[in-house]
Amino acid sequence: MQNQQLMTSLNNGVQMPLLGLGVYDMYKKEAEQAVSWALEIGYRLIDTASMYRNETEIGNAVRQSSIAREDLFITTKVNNDDQGYEKTLKAFDVSLQKMGLDYVDLYLIHWPIKFTRKFTWKALERLYHxxxxxxxxxxxxxxxxLDELRLEATEIPAVNQVEFSPYLYLEDLLKYCQERRIQLQAYSPLVRGQRMSDPKLLSVxxxxxxxxxxxxxxxxxxxxxxxxxKSSSFDRLKENFSVFDFEISAEDMAYMNSFNENFRIVDDPMELL
Known part of the structure; x- marks a missing residue:
């Protein structure tokens, strides 16, 4: 049973686990096995995308699980090439078919593509309605x-998923989203292992x-x-989920906020403006 301390209430009242599994760069049996293990360990949020080319395997693991569908939270995303109003609607149907699900819990625009993002959002609003x-x-x-979207949207995004870590601490974006009840979600939170030997982090x-x-x-x-x-290792999946039995002090939180060095793993979205 999902512990309530792991949950957040989105701006439309939907409950979402705060901690989940990302499945970027996992394929075929590896992806299916990772999701099966994650569900066994206690994960209830699984995040995939059309771009990842593993929606079929994620759907297989979900359907083969003994966990009730309503207790799971499944996210997928519209691929950049599929953006635009009609193309997004069709892409959603394809994703749903690949996963073998009746609905998804969260559907995201994967990247803010310049000429199509506003039409893509209208398609998402239709799917939601x-x-x-x-x-x-x-x-x-x-x-x-987000400022641009506010001018066009009739629905406020429930979630904004971005690259975010102590080494890319987007404090202004976090405050912006919190003020507007948009749940910020971090991908590549572990910086793909590239800062694990940082003496500051090791001391904490x-x-x-x-x-x-x-x-x-x-x-x-x-x-x-x-x-x-993201992890496809059983031991790492367990390690990443074992974070609810301690609390970091306010002083150490502030110290970790100072780790920021604007270090990005993924392209800077501002280059798409």
Missing amino acids: EGRVKAIGVANYLIPF AEKYQKTPAQIILRWALQLGVSTIP
């Missing part, structure tokens, strides 16, 4: 994109007798940021 998705949102939307990990990954994930959760670390 028709009840085919429980919530809609965006990914890689920095403040200028040693203090709490936790791994560097656990410290980063706990930091995000205490900021109220949903986080979707």
Whole structure:
């Protein structure tokens, strides 16, 4: 049973786990096995995308699980090439068919593509109003994109999924989203392992007798940021989920906020403006 402390209430009242599994760069049996293990461990949020080319495997794992569909939270995203009003509606049908599901819990615009994003959002609003998705949102939307969307949208995004970590601490974006009841969600929260030997991080990990990954994930959760670390290793999946038995002090949270170095793994969305 999902612990209530792991949940956040989106701006439309839908409940979403704060911690989930991202499945980027996982394919075929690896993807299916990772999701099966994650569900066994206690994960209830699974985040995929058309771009990841593994929706079929994620759907297989979900359907083969003994967990009731209503207790799971499944996210997918419209691919960049499928953006635009009619193309998005068709792409959603394809994603749903691949996963073998009746609905998805969250459907996101994967990237703010310049000439199509406003039409793509209108398609998401239609899917939401028709009840085919429980919530809609965006990914890689920095403040200028969110400001633009406000002028056109009839629905406020429920979630904004962006690259976010102690080393890319987007404090202004976090405050912006919190003020507007948009749930910020972090992908690549563990910086794909590239900062795990940082002496500052190691000192905090040693203090709490936790791994560097656990410290980063706990930091995000205490900021109220949903986080979707990726792993296909059973041991790592367990490690990443074992972050609810301790709390980082306010002083150490502030210290970790100072780790920011604007370090990006993924392209800067501002280059799409």
